[in-house]
Amino acid sequence: MKREFELIIFDLDGTLYPANPEMDRLYPEAAVRLLIQKTGGDPEKVKQEFLAKKAELKQLLNGPPTSTLTLFYYYNIGFEEYENTLDTMIAVENFITPDPKSRAVIQKIDRHYPIYLYTTNNEKVGMKILQRLGLADFFPPQRRFTLTDAGRLLVPRREKLNYIKPGEKGFKRILEMHNVPAEQALMVGDSEVSDIQPAQQLGLPTYHVTSREDFYRLPEWLGI
Numbered sequence: 264m265k266r267e268f269e270l271i272i273f274d275l276d277g278t279l280y281p282a283n284p285e286m287d288r289l290y291p292e293a294a295v296r297l298l299i300q301k302t303g304g305d306p307e308k309v310k311q312e313f314l315a316k317k318a319e320l321k322q323l324l325n326g327p328p329t330s331t332l333t334l335f336y337y338y339n340i341g342f343e344e345y346e347n348t349l350d351t352m353i354a355v356e357n358f359i360t361p362d363p364k365s366r367a368v369i370q371k372i373d374r375h376y377p378i379y380l381y382t383t384n385n386e387k388v389g390m391k392i393l394q395r396l397g398l399a400d401f402f403p404p405q406r407r408f409t410l411t412d413a414g415r416l417l418v419p420r421r422e423k424l425n426y427i428k429p430g431e432k433g434f435k436r437i438l439e440m441h442n443v444p445a446e447q448a449l450m451v452g453d454s455e456v457s458d459i460q461p462a463q464q465l466g467l468p469t470y471h472v473t474s475r476e477d478f479y480r481l482p483e484w485l486g487i
């Protein structure tokens with residue numbers, strides 16, 4: 264039997280495609296590079312400080328935060344400058360292989376449910392990843408909320424952080440935009456801390472992707 268949902272929200276990295284450790288290393292690298300440029304500090308010292316902050320935030324969240332959240336949480340760095348730094352550092356085609364099977368999964372789900380993308384990645388890099396995966400048409404601008412969108416909100420900087428996962432406001436905003444109650448929206452993601460826990464706290468059912476096989480099984484789980 265088909266499971267009824269009014270909306271299915273997908274995470275991007277590690278969910279729509281497998282996490283790539285080499286690519287993932289570039290996010291903290293970009294953050295540290297930007298901090299060195301900004302502060303003129305000793306590179307090794309800046310790096311150690313950043314890693315210490317990330318560990319501190321890990322304690323606060325009871326699980327590992329993204330480098331992106333760490334950067335914005337502790338440092339006064341602009342959303343756009345981080346996006347542009349990452350964009351110049353990440354050649355998506357070197358790290359991501361298009362996967363027809365994953366694309367077929369999204370194509371099938373898209374025929375049965377409204378779908379949406381909620382990512383801590385930014386618009387430029389996120390778009391390149393979606394294009395590489397052949398998924399850009401499924402997640403046009405009105406169907407996604409990225410780090411860049413959080414940065415554009417007309418709220419104080421500190422408040423913007425609540426729109427970056429695992430902050431709850433981003434989830435709430437997506438539900439409000441679609442006028443969907445939490446229990447009618449499914450969150451699909453790979454991160455316990457960023458996707459699963461905050462969604463569950465708000466009352467969303469969740470589907471935890473821990474492997475590609477998990478992702479491939481999603482249509483079957485949905486009963487479509």
Ligand SMILES: [Mg+2]
Binds near residue numbers: 453
């Ligand atoms: Mg993820």
